[in-house]
Amino acid sequence: MLWPRLIPRAFAVAALMATCAASSPVHAQDDPADLFRQGQEAYSKGDVKTAYDKYKAAWALKRSYDIAGNLGNVEVKLGRYREAVPHLQFVLANLPVSMDSETREAVTKRTEDLLADAKAHVAIVKFSVTPPEATIRVDGAAVEQNVAVLEPGSHKLELEAEGYDKVDQTLELAAGTTENTVIAMAKSGSGSTADISSSKGDAAADDGPSLPLIIVGGVVGLGAVGAGIALHVVAAGKGSDADTIRETLADNACRDPVDAEYTDACSDLDSLISQQSTFSGAGTGLLIGGGVVLAATAVYWLWPRGGDEPSATAVTLLPSFGPGFTGLVASGSF
Numbered sequence: 656m657l658w659p660r661l662i663p664r665a666f667a668v669a670a671l672m673a674t675c676a677a678s679s680p681v682h683a684q685d686d687p688a689d690l691f692r693q694g695q696e697a698y699s700k701g702d703v704k705t706a707y708d709k710y711k712a713a714w715a716l717k718r719s720y721d722i723a724g725n726l727g728n729v730e731v732k733l734g735r736y737r738e739a740v741p742h743l744q745f746v747l748a749n750l751p752v753s754m755d756s757e758t759r760e761a762v763t764k765r766t767e768d769l770l771a772d773a774k775a776h777v778a779i780v781k782f783s784v785t786p787p788e789a790t791i792r793v794d795g796a797a798v799e800q801n802v803a804v805l806e807p808g809s810h811k812l813e814l815e816a817e818g819y820d821k822v823d824q825t826l827e828l829a830a831g832t833t834e835n836t837v838i839a840m841a842k843s844g845s846g847s848t849a850d851i852s853s854s855k856g857d858a859a860a861d862d863g864p865s866l867p868l869i870i871v872g873g874v875v876g877l878g879a880v881g882a883g884i885a886l887h888v889v890a891a892g893k894g895s896d897a898d899t900i901r902e903t904l905a906d907n908a909c910r911d912p913v914d915a916e917y918t919d920a921c922s923d924l925d926s927l928i929s930q931q932s933t934f935s936g937a938g939t940g941l942l943i944g945g946g947v948v949l950a951a952t953a954v955y956w957l958w959p960r961g962g963d964e965p966s967a968t969a970v971t972l973l974p975s976f977g978p979g980f981t982g983l984v985a986s987g988s989f
């Protein structure tokens with residue numbers, strides 16, 4: 656019979672095939688490093704399209720800043736600006752900490768230039784939605800992290816959330832713009848409609864008041880107020896010392912001409928009165944200056960932001976000296 660003879664041969668063939676499979680190298684199309692190298696070779700030869708295909712395949716297998724940077728570069732060259740934006744943003748957010756400062760500066764500058772070029776050709780929409788768990792779709796595709804990078808023109812926006820009425824909206828977008836869209840969905844059965852508002856401009860350019868600036872303003876203001884109080888305490892002490900000397904002197908003892916026996920006491924009294932005035936004036940100046948800084952900080956922190964007119968809050972403390980006064984003068988614009 657042929658069957659018994661074929662069994663050993665079948666096992667032999669199977670073993671040979673298994674050995675070959677085990678010893679075969681990983682296919683080039685499954686190796687991101689090899690795909691990246693092929694992309695570099697194609698790009699060096701001017702074949703940008705092939706470079707794009709190789710970099711994109713490498714990116715699908717491994718997400719790293721170098722693959723993202725090269726992919727974003729060729730996407731800009733091919734006019735695939737919408738694809739380039741997230742890849743270039745990935746580069747800026749994922750540069751390795753081990754990179755030396757000179758290389759980091761060069762890579763950052765190059766990437767920022769490419770990103771600016773790409774953004775000039777697309778529209779970016781940033782969504783803020785209530786409820787936050789709502790599903791956002793633009794042209795049927797889900798929006799990740801509430802940010803959509805889109806081609807200029809008309810787009811269909813859809814929002815869905817359990818317990819809320821579905822939202823259907825048309826977006827009209829222009830190239831080079833960033834639109835901040837705030838949507839409060841209407842609860843099902845409420846009879847109301849969704850509240851939708853949009854504003855132009857990059858919300859990241861004004862995320863609200865700067866916390867470090869508020870901290871500095873608070874520290875400077877409170878420090879000045881504290882120093883002012885301390886100087887008033889010192890001034891009060893000088894005044895108390897002056898009162899003690901006055902109690903030892905006869906009435907009008909320090910009027911000219913001063914009696915010889917009161918010369919030293921009157922001199923000490925004059926010095927204490929002068930010091931009291933100086934410390935009191937400086938303390939008052941610091942209290943006023945600290946109060947102004949704290950007020951300006953509060954205005955900067957709490958003042959409503961936005962509008963057509965830019966606002967500025969700047970306070971400068973200048974030293975001021977005068978007869979019986981040493982302190983700070985606050986100058987500012989609000």
